[in-house]
Amino acid sequence: MRNPLKDTTLELLRRGYHFMDWQRAESGDPGAPARVRLRLLGTPALLVRGEAGVRLFYDTSAVKREGALPPLISGGLFGSGSVHGLDDEEHRARKALFIRAAMDDAAVAALLRDAEAEWNSHLDEVWLPGRTGSVYDAAVEVYGRSILRWAGVETDHETATRIAHDEAAIVDGFGVVGPAFLRSKWKRKTCDAWFTDVIRRARAGEIEPRPSSAFDLVLQHRDADGSALDDHTAAVELQNVIRPTIAVARYAAFLALAFHRHPEWRTRVAEEVAERGTPIDGEVAFAVADEVRRYYPFVPLLPGVARRDLKHEGAQVAEGERILIDVYGTTHDERHWDQPDAFDPTRFLGTGEMFAGYFIPQGGGTAETGHRCPGEKITAGLLALTAGVLAGLRATLPRQDLTYRMGRMPTMPRGGVVLSDVSRR
Ligand code: HEM
Incomplete structure (x- = not known):
């Protein structure tokens, strides 16, 4: 049996997405399916899972974010001073920026139309003329060029790429021990510098962002105390719309893998696109996208800090201790999901399951009142579009390693799923 006083941070880095199951198995605690006590990042913590755990974690009177993530991780991934680590009134005011920037239906629809055009250009210029390339790289470029344009950051094709x-x-590289982590840190520096320069030039009147674009909203934004964002924070928050949209490419690679392993779903999406005459917003494509977000690993867990002494499912948490929600474990919790380890988009077809309190690939609660991701419409929309585009292709998968390491956070199929001999069906 595991010693609950022994720090398990290194185990988390080593075991990745399997860490939470390992903790539960090792704890010898009968309450372990719902929660387990552990020691992480040098302090005692409670790891919770499932719908009740989600409710606790997203109860803002019980759990706060300040001090939850070490700056080494949060500064690298989200940028220093970002919305992710704010609480209460400060959080509400900053979050309003993202709700306006990313959750408007008409704006999301415009992004999807632009991304469809970008996919078509990619097909015409890269895949159809016979070049071999990965779905991941293609999606990074397609999503990247679209989201930059959509966010109002105008630049040339090469720079956008x-x-x-x-x-x-x-x-x-944010959660990896090794060179990818250093690369992630270095790219954070270069991207912060590039976006800070863009913000400064806009403030100096040298560039004028499109009205109501994310860029414009970041410049207009006022925090709870009435102050504008300083140049660095403005650059960080503008990237907090752009970077995670590009990260949807990781799901695109998993989607290609899912189509390879379950060709019946590729056929169903292709039929839907043929019937509707568009790859955007198809119901079957959305079900596939949601199952990709549920089934494949991306966010492992999220940390918060107890605001007061608490009791959860028989376990005590003292004020100041960490509470962690097991995101991956909740989307695979056998108490909520029938055959959680089977890839089956049927579970999302006409069932309303996408609104369930235990479907939390991008956080729980509501985006408007808590920390839930404001980018779910963009993520699911882009993925469903990508399902429509990929389903319309004939392609060969050359010999390659399609496995993904569960000990790496974040993970994806190693080569990003390489396609060759691509043609339209
Ligand atoms: C790859 C797809 C994505 C995944 C897996 C993902 C996941 C998440 C998760 C788990 C959270 C944290 C929830 C919490 O702290 O409780 C989050 C927050 C956030 N996401 Fe996403 N996200 C994705 C795409 C996007 C997109 C497309 C946007 C663009 C707007 C976005 C913007 C944000 C922002 C600004 C926050 C901070 C919200 C807050 O602290 O209130 N994300 N996301």
Whole structure:
């Protein structure tokens, strides 16, 4: 049996997405399916899972974010001073920026139309003329160029492509022990510098962002105390719309893998696209996208800090101790999901399951009142579009390693799923 007083931070880095199951198995605690006591990042913590755990974690009167993540991780991934680590009134005021920037239906629809055009250009210029390339790289570039344009950051094709790969590298290395982590840190520096310069030039009147674009909203934003964002924080928050949209490319790679392993779903999406005449917003494509977000690993867990002494499912947490929600474990919790280890988009077809309190690939609660991701419409929309585009292709998968390491956070199929001999069906 595991010693609950022994710090398990290194085990988390080593075991990745398997860490939480390992903790539960090792604890010898009968309450372990719902929660387990452990020691992480030098302090005692409670790891919770499932719908009740989600409710606790997203109860803002019980759990706060300040001090939850070590600056080494949060500064690298989200940028220093970002919305992710704010609480209460400060959080509400800053979050309003993202709700306006990312959750408007008409604006999301415009992004999807632009991304569809970008996919078509990519097909015409890269895959159809016979070049071999990975779905991941293609999606990084397609999403990257679209989101930059959509956010009001105008730049040339080459620069947009470079920024897209740099932002993707920030995500790729944030939780890895090794060179990818250093690369992530370095790219964070170069991207912060590039975006800070863009913000400064706009404030100096040298560039004028499109009205109501994310860039414009960041410049107009006022925090709870009435102050504008300083140049660095403005650059960080503008990237907090752009970088995670590019990170949807990781799901695109998993989607290609899912189509390879479950060709019946590729056929169903292709039929839907043929019937509707568009790859955007198809119901089957959304079900596939949601199952990709549920089934494949991306966010492992999220940390918060107890605001007061608490009791959860028979376990005590003292004020100041960490509470962690097991995101991956909740989307695979056998108490909520029928055959959680089977890839089956049917569970999302006409069932309303996407609104369930235990479907939390991008956080729980509501985006408007808590820390839930404001980018779910963009993520699911882009993925469903990508399902429509990929389903319309004939392609060969050359010999390659399609496995993904569960000990790496974040993970994805090693080569990003390489396609060759691509043609339209
Ligand atoms: C790859 C797809 C994505 C995944 C897996 C993802 C996941 C998450 C998760 C787990 C959180 C934290 C929730 C919490 O702290 O409780 C979050 C927050 C956030 N996400 Fe996403 N996200 C994705 C895409 C996006 C997109 C497309 C945007 C663009 C707007 C976005 C913007 C944000 C922001 C600004 C926050 C901070 C919210 C807050 O602290 O209130 N994300 N995301």
